[in-house]
Amino acid sequence: MTQIRLTTPLTDEDVEKLRIGQQVLVNGVIYTGRDAAHKRMVDLIKAGKVNELPFDPKGQIIYYVGPSPTKPGRVVGSCGPTTSYRMDPYAPELYKLGLKASIGKGKRSPEVIEAMKKYKGVYLAAIGGAAALIAKCIKSAKVIAYPDLGAEAVHEFVVEDFPMVVVNDTLGGDLYQEGIKIYAVK
Amino acid sequence: MCQEANFLLGEDVMEAFKKGCETEVSNTGKEILQILIKNAEIAREEQVPMCQDCGYAVVFLELGQDVHIEGGDLYEAITEGVRKGYTDGYLRKSIVGHPLERKNTGDNTPPVIHTKIVPGENLKITLAPKGGGSENMSQIKMMKPADGVEGVKNFVIEVAKNAGPNPCPPVILGVGIGGTMEKAALIAKEALLREIGSVNEDPEMAKLEAELLEKINNLGIGPQGLGGRTFCLAVHIKTYAAHIASLPVAVNINCHAARHKEVVL
Ligand code: SF4
Numbered sequence: 001m002t003q004i005r006l007t008t009p010l011t012d013e014d015v016e017k018l019r020i021g022q023q024v025l026v027n028g029v030i031y032t033g034r035d036a037a038h039k040r041m042v043d044l045i046k047a048g049k050v051n052e053l054p055f056d057p058k059g060q061i062i063y064y065v066g067p068s069p070t071k072p073g074r075v076v077g078s079c080g081p082t083t084s085y086r087m088d089p090y091a092p093e094l095y096k097l098g099l100k101a102s103i104g105k106g107k108r109s110p111e112v113i114e115a116m117k118k119y120k121g122v123y124l125a126a127i128g129g130a131a132a133l134i135a136k137c138i139k140s141a142k143v144i145a146y147p148d149l150g151a152e153a154v155h156e157f158v159v160e161d162f163p164m165v166v167v168n169d170t171l172g173g174d175l176y177q178e179g180i181k182i183y184a185v186k
Numbered sequence: 187m188c189q190e191a192n193f194l195l196g197e198d199v200m201e202a203f204k205k206g207c208e209t210e211v212s213n214t215g216k217e218i219l220q221i222l223i224k225n226a227e228i229a230r231e232e233q234v235p236m237c238q239d240c241g242y243a244v245v246f247l248e249l250g251q252d253v254h255i256e257g258g259d260l261y262e263a264i265t266e267g268v269r270k271g272y273t274d275g276y277l278r279k280s281i282v283g284h285p286l287e288r289k290n291t292g293d294n295t296p297p298v299i300h301t302k303i304v305p306g307e308n309l310k311i312t313l314a315p316k317g318g319g320s321e322n323m324s325q326i327k328m329m330k331p332a333d334g335v336e337g338v339k340n341f342v343i344e345v346a347k348n349a350g351p352n353p354c355p356p357v358i359l360g361v362g363i364g365g366t367m368e369k370a371a372l373i374a375k376e377a378l379l380r381e382i383g384s385v386n387e388d389p390e391m392a393k394l395e396a397e398l399l400e401k402i403n404n405l406g407i408g409p410q411g412l413g414g415r416t417f418c419l420a421v422h423i424k425t426y427a428a429h430i431a432s433l434p435v436a437v438n439i440n441c442h443a444a445r446h447k448e449v450v451l
Pocket of ligand 1: 080082128130237239240241316319320352441442443
């Protein structure tokens with residue numbers, strides 16, 4: 001199967017080309033965040049303090065993950081995706097500010113799918129539970145905000161050929177619905 | 187024990203992945219299963235957790251009635267073991283002390299401990315770290331006796347459908363039928379401990395397991411919910427006597443990171 005290489009930061013054109021079911025390899029800088037970090041970021045946005053965000057979401061990718069602790073001598077602990085629906089209440093605000101992609105596992109809400117259509121963003125699924133393997137794609141890692149949140153702090157990762165699949169594209173397509181239709185036995 | 191459970195994936199799960207690679211009809215699905223095999227190999231060789239969610243430490247104790255424990259509190263000792271295992275092993279601490287206040291306890295304690303008194307003079311400890319993603323998609327329903335086996339089947343299939351990609355499929359389903367509400371949930375979790383590929387002792391339940399497995403995989407959800415026929419590696423059913431008025435059914439979902447480790451003392 002053909003794999004598409006993406007390098008951050010991403011443009012509208014980069015993500016508009018993507019279609020559900022395609023495999024992509026992500027390269028470059030990505031940011032992490034889970035529920036607690038999202039709540040803080042969206043609170044800042046709502047308070048009009050966009051310049052205080054840990055990073056400018058424009059053209060960027062956010063990865064929903066809470067890594068396990070780093071063993072000495074390693075770049076990062078195991079770090080597979082967490083279930084994305086918990087970030088659904090916050091995601092549209094970030095897409096609105098130019099976020100181009102989020103990475104997680106599991107279904108997104110209609111509101112998030114709509115926001116991706118409107119603001120030209122995609123949702124990519126990393127392989128849930130393949131955390132030891134994914135850690136190998138991460139070449140450097142540092143905490144850039146909210147260290148008090150522990151595993152939930154915002155990290156900046158530099159990744160190389162991090163594999164994932166396009167689940168929602170800018171046309172509103174949803175692989176979780178379409179995939180089942182293809183393989184269901186009627 | 188905590189570390190081993192998190193680093194080493196059971197052979198039965200590996201076998202099931204390999205079988206899935208052969209039978210899976212979706213190419214993406216096949217590739218995912220291969221990646222999961224590779225992931226388990228990396229975890230084993232490099233002694234790192236196969237999944238970043240190192241789970242809630244669920245402990246099953248089978249305490250022989252002739253055993254006398256000296257030198258302290260057994261539950262304290264287990265808690266201390268979990269604390270040490272998760273801290274020294276660089277495992278993720280995923281427990282908050284209060285469900286509403288939500289402050290992390292910092293050492294993955296307390297564990298959830300289920301104790302059974304059995305004949306004999308052994309103490310068997312089974313540790314089954316349980317991931318949140320798959321636990322969250324589990325469900326229990328107090329059905330009517332009139333719903334019968336058809337009702338049970340529909341409910342189990344519904345739970346699988348509803349879970350979709352969220353519990354990191356391929357999954358294992360533990361189904362507890364009967365008892366009271368908490369008993370159904372407990373036997374559903376116990377059912378997850380059974381080896382994949384083993385056959386239910388009750389021939390009727392073995393048939394039901396096979397039928398459910400086929401029907402659920404035919405939904406087309408596939409590995410990671412991206413489409414395919416390997417959503418579920420096994421359905422394990424456990425039953426218990428029920429009240430004349432009740433038919434409780436619990437479905438506990440375990441992800442492919444189906445970790446458990448057993449010792450007998
Ligand atoms: S559901 Fe299982 S495999 Fe998925 S993230 Fe949680 S523990 Fe890991």
